Amino acid sequence: MLVTMKLKLAIYLFIVSALYNFNSETYAHSTIKGNTGERAFLHIDRNIYIAGENLFFKLYLLDENSYKLSEISKIAYLTLRSRTNRSIAQIRLKVENGISYGSLFLSDTLSSGPYQLTVYTNWMRNSGEEYFFNKEIFIANRFDKELSALNLFSHDANRGNDSIKQSGAGAISMKIIPDKTEYSKGDKIKLEIIFPENSREVLANLSISVFEDLPGDDINLSLRSYLSTMPGNSGLRKIAYTENGRFLPEEKGEIISGWVIDQGSGGTVTNSCIFLSAEDSVVNLQYNFSDVNGFFRFLLKDYYYGKDIVFSIKDNPQNKKLKILLEDKFESNHNYKPVNNESNLALKDYILKSQDIVNIQKIYDAVYKADIKKQFKSSIICPKLYYKPNYSIKPSDFIPLVDFVDIAREILPPQLRLTKQNARYNISMADENQHLYMNEEPVIFLDGVLIDNINQIIQLGSDKIRRVDLVCTRYNYGNLVFPGILAIYSSSKEIKNIQPFDNSIRLKLEKFHPYSVFTTRMHSRDSSSVNPDFRQLLYWNPNIDISSNHTQVPEFYTSDHSGNYIIRVEGISTDGIPISVTAKIKVK
Amino acid sequence: MARVFLYLILIYFGADINGQTINPDSIFEPRLSGEMFHIRTGVRGKQFYNDDWAASNIKLSTGEWVFNKKLKYNGLMDEIIWLQTDSFRQIKLEKHFIDEFYFKDYSGKLVRFKRIRIKLSQLIDSSDIFVEVLAENKALLYVFRNIKIEGTDNVIEGGELYSYDLLVPRPLYILNLPDGETVYFRKIRRRILLNTLNDNYKTIFRDIIQHNHLIMRTEDDLTKLTNLLK
Numbered sequence: 001m002l003v004t005m006k007l008k009l010a011i012y013l014f015i016v017s018a019l020y021n022f023n024s025e026t027y028a029h030s031t032i033k034g035n036t037g038e039r040a041f042l043h044i045d046r047n048i049y050i051a052g053e054n055l056f057f058k059l060y061l062l063d064e065n066s067y068k069l070s071e072i073s074k075i076a077y078l079t080l081r082s083r084t085n086r087s088i089a090q091i092r093l094k095v096e097n098g099i100s101y102g103s104l105f106l107s108d109t110l111s112s113g114p115y116q117l118t119v120y121t122n123w124m125r126n127s128g129e130e131y132f133f134n135k136e137i138f139i140a141n142r143f144d145k146e147l148s149a150l151n152l153f154s155h156d157a158n159r160g161n162d163s164i165k166q167s168g169a170g171a172i173s174m175k176i177i178p179d180k181t182e183y184s185k186g187d188k189i190k191l192e193i194i195f196p197e198n199s200r201e202v203l204a205n206l207s208i209s210v211f212e213d214l215p216g217d218d219i220n221l222s223l224r225s226y227l228s229t230m231p232g233n234s235g236l237r238k239i240a241y242t243e244n245g246r247f248l249p250e251e252k253g254e255i256i257s258g259w260v261i262d263q264g265s266g267g268t269v270t271n272s273c274i275f276l277s278a279e280d281s282v283v284n285l286q287y288n289f290s291d292v293n294g295f296f297r298f299l300l301k302d303y304y305y306g307k308d309i310v311f312s313i314k315d316n317p318q319n320k321k322l323k324i325l326l327e328d329k330f331e332s333n334h335n336y337k338p339v340n341n342e343s344n345l346a347l348k349d350y351i352l353k354s355q356d357i358v359n360i361q362k363i364y365d366a367v368y369k370a371d372i373k374k375q376f377k378s379s380i381i382c383p384k385l386y387y388k389p390n391y392s393i394k395p396s397d398f399i400p401l402v403d404f405v406d407i408a409r410e411i412l413p414p415q416l417r418l419t420k421q422n423a424r425y426n427i428s429m430a431d432e433n434q435h436l437y438m439n440e441e442p443v444i445f446l447d448g449v450l451i452d453n454i455n456q457i458i459q460l461g462s463d464k465i466r467r468v469d470l471v472c473t474r475y476n477y478g479n480l481v482f483p484g485i486l487a488i489y490s491s492s493k494e495i496k497n498i499q500p501f502d503n504s505i506r507l508k509l510e511k512f513h514p515y516s517v518f519t520t521r522m523h524s525r526d527s528s529s530v531n532p533d534f535r536q537l538l539y540w541n542p543n544i545d546i547s548s549n550h551t552q553v554p555e556f557y558t559s560d561h562s563g564n565y566i567i568r569v570e571g572i573s574t575d576g577i578p579i580s581v582t583a584k585i586k587v588k
Numbered sequence: 589m590a591r592v593f594l595y596l597i598l599i600y601f602g603a604d605i606n607g608q609t610i611n612p613d614s615i616f617e618p619r620l621s622g623e624m625f626h627i628r629t630g631v632r633g634k635q636f637y638n639d640d641w642a643a644s645n646i647k648l649s650t651g652e653w654v655f656n657k658k659l660k661y662n663g664l665m666d667e668i669i670w671l672q673t674d675s676f677r678q679i680k681l682e683k684h685f686i687d688e689f690y691f692k693d694y695s696g697k698l699v700r701f702k703r704i705r706i707k708l709s710q711l712i713d714s715s716d717i718f719v720e721v722l723a724e725n726k727a728l729l730y731v732f733r734n735i736k737i738e739g740t741d742n743v744i745e746g747g748e749l750y751s752y753d754l755l756v757p758r759p760l761y762i763l764n765l766p767d768g769e770t771v772y773f774r775k776i777r778r779r780i781l782l783n784t785l786n787d788n789y790k791t792i793f794r795d796i797i798q799h800n801h802l803i804m805r806t807e808d809d810l811t812k813l814t815n816l817l818k
Contacts, residue, residue: 248612248615249612251612252616255616286619287619288615297615297616298616299612299615299616301650381650381651383618383619383650384685385621386621386682387682387683387684387685388684433623433624433626434626473623473624474623474624475621475622475623475624476620476621476622476623476624476672476677476679477619477621478619478621479672479674479675481624481677
């Protein structure tokens with residue numbers, strides 16, 4: 001009887017275990033900080049902008065379960081879409097310790113209407129676009145006085161389910177205390193962030209905006225309310241690195257991916273070797289194979305940023321017409337559809353006033369600026385293929401020769417053999433270790449990029465070739481073996497005139513969006529200045545670290561524009577507790 | 589009942605197969621590169637530090653890591669050889685692309701080698717060599733596991749005369765003192781070591797050796813001594 005019970009229990013446990021494995025998709029990675037998802041929240045300086053202004057933003061990337069700043073993704077993606085789903089901006093952000101900030105210039109020519117900001121990480125894409133952070137803003141063209149598109153701007157689109165006010169309505173009882181409640185124009189403002197006396201020390205990262213209050217209700221979505229309304233807040237959802245969840249977290253850098261397609265059949269091609277190299281003065285190479293779904297990935301090193309990179313497929317044993325299709329991380333399956341709303345006359349008056357202000361500020365070139373605080377440069381650490389060639393020859397050291405045929409015959413060592421057959425040239429190289437010519441063609445690089453064959457550069461003479469490197473041995477790179485390496489460096493980037501392979505794709509890899517900050521007059525009114533100062537955004541600080549119960553915010557000044565202003569603070573403590581507080585001041 | 593268990597086992601493994609896992613570390617593992625290795629023949633004696641391929645981790649000059657590769661250190665060539673386990677190719681890894689490598693379990697201990705740039709007396713220019721790290725504290729102690737050809741052995745085999753180079757281990761100890769001075773010696777002897785030092789260090793070394801009852805005949809003693817230097 002006891003034996004039967006034990007057996008039943010064992011079977012039950014076995015079934016539970018098997019089903020768990022079946023459903024939860026096993027997790028194979030050891031270095032990641034836990035298999036949770038991420039949530040993104042974007043704090044922006046305002047919700048209504050005039051075309052020609054800067055939009056300032058701060059990204060909080062949070063661990064989905066603990067709400068602590070995420071240590072997983074190091075890259076985030078921000079898009080701005082118009083109501084016609086036209087992409088206005090696509091930005092790649094470098095995330096450092098779960099935060100990123102910057103600014104986005106809203107072009108003067110943008111038409112009036114609601115726009116949608118979306119932020120996400122590659123890791124978040126596994127959960128679907130409904131997990132992305134969306135925020136609706138309104139951008140008014142300076143010369144559109146009708147503002148008919150204002151009907152499409154939804155006040156409720158961004159609203160949370162709570163109203164964050166002063167006196168610790170946030171999850172952490174925090175106060176933002178201005179030194180006065182009423183200020184005159186050009187006055188200095190001092191803000192203090194205070195936690196209750198008896199509260200333990202709070203460590204947090206905050207962002208602050210001080211902007212003119214909009215007519216009607218506060219339409220900002222706070223971080224706290226966003227976290228409470230986000231779908232899938234069970235804390236149990238798991239994401240695993242499986243073929244189903246194919247979007248890998250960009251923990252160590254940007255991952256670029258794509259498919260190898262057979263243009264004949266339209267199907268994907270498995271086990272195809274894709275090469276990646278960048279135009280440079282050193283031979284650099286990475287390779288990877290397409291998987292069973294024809295999908296491939298590369299982890300991009302900082303070295304590639306700002307360079308032209310080339311993806312190619314070199315070996316094509318079945319002579320298929322292959323194509324490389326890169327994945328567009330900004331592609332969206334969800335259409336942005338603004339909801340039709342009743343016109344808000346008060347809001348229209350506010351925007352008309354803002355248009356006039358920006359017009360005046362523009363005339364005097366007195367619009368607040370976004371100053372770059374940190375730029376992300378490309379690294380000099382290069383994925384070099386070889387350290388030192390066996391031979392390195394500069395044709396300029398010899399008499400001028402008209403083409404590569406002459407260069408190979410006259411000045412290159414005999415280890416490189418150039419032959420002609422049916423009007424096509426072929427090369428082979430001797431293995432210096434074996435003292436034998438290798439039967440296969442060496443790999444050829446032009447300006448750091450792998451190219452198909454010697455005929456592509458055969459017409460280049462001494463005037464165009466700066467240096468020729470030869471690696472005369474069977475050279476292993478990963479699991480690949482190259483029968484010698486011939487690297488040619490041109491004096492004027494000849495690679496730009498050559499299609500390396502039929503299937504090659506070139507891509508200019510833009511650098512990451514810089515971290516930028518709001519700058520304006522940070523001192524008392526300059527009597528000599530005749531520039532007007534009607535700013536509706538008085539202050540924006542995206543990165544304030546709180547490490548005590550009493551923090552002084554760097555002081556700033558009111559403008560010459562009177563009105564009611566909102567001080568909005570958003571942030572997250574190191575324990576993962578959201579902080580969302582507002583206060584009001586008046587400028588007379 | 590056995591049949592039920594069989595089904596359950598099939599379900600279990602079926603589930604595992606279905607949830608194909610991806611390991612980003614293996615997808616994006618940096619590539620090792622180098623020439624095909626051709627072993628030096630016609631020699632008598634050991635040319636490798638380790639007779640068997642040792643499971644090793646490698647730190648590349650880019651700062652990236654490569655894990656669990658089968659390596660041998662060739663002391664005659666001062667090169668690290670990688671065995672590609674799927675193709676059984678032996679690759680002489682490009683030395684300048686490697687900062688460090690670890691034999692994870694060599695005779696029960698972790699052995700760490702690193703690349704340093706040094707001016708050896710027999711060479712005109714400075715060169716990069718792999719050295720085994722014995723101690724890295726205030727003072728640094730490395731040993732260059734050099735194997736030298738010292739003489740030849742002529743033998744008649746099958747009526748033919750063959751000449752073999754004789755390989756002899758000739759380690760070079762490199763001690764980088766806390767003040768930055770570097771001393772070199774080939775044998776571990778108290779007298780030899782003290783002779784390489786200036787008067788100040790001579791006194792310090794003598795004190796440490798006496799207080800800790802070090803015999804100064806083995807690498808263990810030398811390592812202890814180095815770790816005690818402040």
